[in-house]
Amino acid sequence: MQHFPIYLDTAHANIAVIGNGEAALAKLRLLFKTQACITVFAPDAEPELVRAVRDHGHTLVARLPEVQDLTGMRLVYSATEDDAQDAANAALGRAAGALVNIVDNLKGSDFITPAIVDRDPVVVAIGTEGAAPVLARAIKKDMEERLPTALGRLAQAGKAFRPKVEALPFGRARRDFWEDYYLKAGPDLLAQADHLDPQAALQDLLDRHLARDHHTGRVDLVGAGPGNAELMTLRARRLLDRADVVIHDRLVTPEVLELARREALFIAVGKEGFGPSTPQDHINALMVDHARKGAHVVRLKGGDAAIFARLDEETEALDAAGIDWGVTPGITAASAASAAIGRSLTRRGRNTGLHILTAHDKDGIAAQDWAALARPDTVAAIYMGKRAARVIQGRLLMQGAAPATPVTLVENASHPDQTITPCTLDTLAQTVPALHGPVVMLLGVTPARAADVLPELNEVTA
Known part of the structure; x- marks a missing residue:
């Protein structure tokens, strides 16, 4: 900028x-x-x-x-x-x-x-660093059509009423009030009749908000998806925009965090295999402490909140503390990886099941049913498998897996720097060291032409 x-x-x-x-x-x-x-x-x-x-x-x-x-x-x-x-x-x-x-x-x-959309005192400025004034004008035209001309009157009434809203606790309670007014009650008021008194409606709305219990917050456990902000769900983006506190994993990208309110408190609680990690008990305590202070907490997890993300441990801690919570799913890395290579992870006549597994757990290399994974036509998505590549290769070959079994390595799935590297089981251990980002191993599938699937993100190798 x-x-x-x-x-x-x-x-x-x-x-x-x-x-x-x-x-x-x-x-x-x-x-x-x-x-x-x-x-x-x-x-x-x-x-x-x-x-x-x-x-x-x-x-x-x-x-x-x-x-x-x-x-x-x-x-x-x-x-x-x-x-x-x-x-x-x-x-x-x-x-x-x-x-x-x-x-x-x-x-x-x-x-x-900048180009300006004027709904005084609401003023929207649109700039392109001078690079694309035509684009700025097009955005201005679109916003002129979207924003009602009466929006300024709505904002003026709210501005005059602000001192009375100080009766609500600072933070989430006041934001909830203003969100209710500007996104629901206010537009409804203008839609009914122009002559209605906004101040009377504001006072009625304030009385209802004052009657609420604002002392206990809430925790939403949200899947951020594989990293590309455009792959987040609408609900995830809405929750992130409202959050007072964002407790996020190491693999949540800056582009995703940019969607949160700048005033939010951001707390990184990264976990890294065979590296430094934030203790789970500390993460649980952070969620409980901030929610008890009345904050809306978003526990933001890479991928999906229910896949290798300690969801049960965290919800059990919230239940024990009497904190209200909800879960918002996200696109897991296996789905992003399969989209990147243009292949289904299930296919009639090939595999009737799909294995999603992690290569290591809190005790080290995770134990698996290697005999089942070694069967022909088995398809598996293996998370966190770079350091365990030689072990995975050895266990599968020992159980009779064909050395030519296809394996596709998807690095940084859905990111602009995504890479797709096909190999076979007998070359897996030699291929992995060249990759440096997070990798999903897709066992039993090869890349298709994926030009029509996330084309702006894919860099499919031959």
């Missing part, structure tokens, strides 16, 4: 606009909506510009500015549509200590003005 978006307080701020054409008028139409004191510098000003400045009660100076004219200006816009003159104006503005924008000149500007 090169340009950091902020909202600048323009009340009584001094802003200069230099120019006498459509570019200057376009900026002025936007700036006239602010509370700034605007001075326009325009030699030989056109009648339309003169009329616009006069009608809005601002100042017109019929010449180009000098440095002393720009002293005290917060922002300076140069819109002369002459490169040399714009550069000179920009130098004067910077010498006077102002931030400068040259219209349609990204490199010469200190800041950019």
Whole structure:
């Protein structure tokens, strides 16, 4: 992010606009909506510009500015549509200590003005770092159609009511109230009739929220999916957006965490095979402690919450503490891996069952029914198997598995850097060391052409 978006307080701020054409008028139409004191510098000003400045009660100076004219200006816009003159104006503005924008000149500007959807006091700014103004305008058009014109009136009523909402406990209780108002009660009110009193409706809603018990929170155990944020369920994204506390695993990606509220407390509780791990008892205590303080906790797990994710241990701890909880499933890594290679993990005439297993548990290499796994046409998805690849290979060969049994290694399933590496059982141990990310071993299946399955993510090797 090169340009950091902020909202600048323009009340009584001094802003200069230099120019006498459509570019200057376009900026002025936007700036006239602010509370700034605007001075326009325009030699030989056109009648339309003169009329616009006069009608809005601002100042017109019929010449180009000098440095002393720009002293005290917060922002300076140069819109002369002459490169040399714009550069000179920009130098004067910077010498006077102002931030400068040259219209349609990204490199010469200190800041950019985004496309804006105005539902005062709700203002949506859309920027593309100057790379795609056409796209910004398309997004603006879409949002103009989506956001009702009465949205500003809804927000104004809520703003005036904010002091009364302080009667609710700080944090989740207040957010629940405002979510109820802005997403349900408020729109319902506007849909009924324009003349209804928003303040009366707000007071009725507040009375109902005050009657609730806000002392005990809740824990949602949520599957984040295999890593690609687009593969999260709608429910998972909604819960993450509402969470006060996010307790997340090591493999939950930054892209997924970005979907949570920035104000949320993020707690990493990573576990790594044969490496440092957060004790499960500590994770349980974190969930209970934060929920008892009234927080909405999301226990965010990579993949699916019910597959190799200690779900039972965590729900039992929450039950013992009397904490309300729910489970939201996610796409598990085996499903993401099979999608990546374009193969079903079950197929009529080949396998009537599917083994999903972990290569190691808390005691080391996990014990398995190797004889069953070695049977022809067996299909298995093996998690956390890189370090155990030689053991897996040896056990299966000892039980009579064919050395040519296909194995497909899917590294970083669903991620942009996903790789797909086919091998056979007799070459498994030699192939795995070249892979460095999390790997799902698909025993008994080979890649198909997967061009139509997650095409933007797949890098299928031959």
